[in-house]
Amino acid sequence: MTDNPTALGYLRRDISGPQQTWDETQIRSLAKRLGYDLTKTIIFDADTEYRLEQLETAVQLNQAEAVITPTLEHLEGTADPLVKACDIITVRPENTYARWAFPKAQADG
Template sequence: MPSAVGFLRSDVSGTNQPRDELRIHAAARRTGYDLRKTIVFSARTDEPMHRLRVAIDRLGVDAVIVPSIQHFDDSLVPAQLLEVAVVITASPGNTWARTRRTST
């Protein structure tokens, strides 16, 4: 079974953080991923995408599940994240495929 980490920003979730964590768990079940852990960062987290990539590498997971696209800066899935994992939004249930960097 492929594995995933959940990711959310506490400043985006606010008081809905427990509900957002449940949405991540439900999306993992629905899409067939073993949710290994949920990583929570805030607006004050230094280099959040670098830190998330390190966690993905260390845990050896295949995907990142977020409550919604708003948990990324500018509401865009970072290209650097797609280099290492599939990205799934719990709502509305979109999936972005992993892209492989081509060597030149």
């Protein structure tokens, strides 16, 4: 175990198609380059129900700091609402959608 933050890979088989192996390699490579411990890559397809809900559960169970995906298309075209739970990192184009820090409401007194 290292002190590196944990990440999950994520892709949709129906979107990656024949380049799925390449997408998985790119996810692993980017995770390593950015200093993440890639716990696993979760692979769903178009028939998987509640994909994003299942992915968010996996993020929580693995205490992942980030999800790395080939493109936003694999996440229904947007980093929302998953970005509330962790950073979203895309391989193409390489981009990070960071979690926003929301200030806690302070009680009067």
